[in-house]
Amino acid sequence: MERLARQRSYLLCPPTHFTVEYVINPWMDPDIAVDTAHAVAQWTDLRDTLAGLGHEVCELAPEPGLPDMVFAANGAFVVDGVAYGAQFKYPQRAAEAKAHQRFYEDAGWRFVPPTVVNEGEGDFAYLPAAHGGLILAGFGFRTETDAHGEAQEALGRPVISLKLVDPHFYHLDTALAALDDGNVVYYPAAFSDSSQRVLRQLFPDAVVAPREDAMAFGLNLVSDGRNVVLNTECAGLARTLAAAGYHPVPVDLSELKKGGGSVKCCVAELRR
Structure with missing residues (x-):
């Protein structure tokens, strides 16, 4: 199948102040040295x-004292020109939400402030061609389920x-x-049994990743519908994606992985 790229708009934040000073996920260890340069x-x-x-x-200006700002995906979730803001679970990242809000408001986006904990595009994915336009929303560790309903009201799209x-x-x-506007790649065991059944029903042609690559x-990863930008360590998944007609584009983010993130964590999509 021929895969077609679609031009996207992305928001990133330089890791000028990146370090690992605290532990809020299983990947972080302050005893492991970080090379910010x-x-x-x-x-x-x-x-x-x-x-x-x-x-x-587009670039968001980094702020001192906020080492995780590089993970720009967590600051909001944007669909059709509306930015649903974030409210972080951990106090170490709380001030990032205001920095993102200023960016969207200064740029003229319609910004909807949250009332419950959600961590932006870290826990939301949008597929405009899936079932008429569908938001997938994660919960269990960070984003609260009440945020799913709030996002649905703010963005006018059904939330699963x-x-x-x-x-x-x-x-x-x-x-x-999301690999394109209508299909996904995922690691089944990351989800509950019921959520796995939902994913199989919604996306029967999904690419399934093994634990090693997950x-x-x-x-x-970040995909434009054809080009899939992903971690260099995932050669197996890259081959699987190539066999499915996508074009893998490997990048090395091993240093940022020490903070618990890779390509997608660094990239928020600006959907006008």
Whole structure:
């Protein structure tokens, strides 16, 4: 099948202040040294890769004292020009939400502030061609289920709740990704049995990833419908995606992985 790329607009934030000073997910360890300059170089390669594929790349200014701002996907969830804001679970990241709100409001987007905990596009995925336009929403570790209803009201799209059960996959975007406007790739065991049945029903042609690739942040990817930007460690998943007609584009984000994220965590999609 011929896969067609669609030009996208993305928001990224440089890891100028990136470090690991606390533990809020199973991947973080303050005893493991972080090379911030190396993280900036890897992030720059990601930014240039996305721009080189023809996509618009906007940047959010990093702020001192917020080392996780590089994970820009968590700051909001945007559909049809409406930004549903984030409210972080952990106080260490709380101030990031205001930085994202200022970005959207200053740029003229319609911003809907949240009233319950949700971590933006980290726990939401949008597929405009799936069943007339569908939002997938994760819960179990960060985002509260009440946020699913709030997002549905804010964005006017049906929301399907999916329960995450493995703490290594604490956000939806570590366990599932949209490959195009109507299909996904995911790691089944990250979800409850009932949520797995829902995914099989909604996406019978989905690409299924093994645990090895999922644990290497292979599902934390960004796809434009043809080009799939993913972690260099996931060669097996890259071959599977190529066999399905997609074009894998590997990037090395090993330094940022120390904070519990990879490609998708660094990229918020701006859907106008």
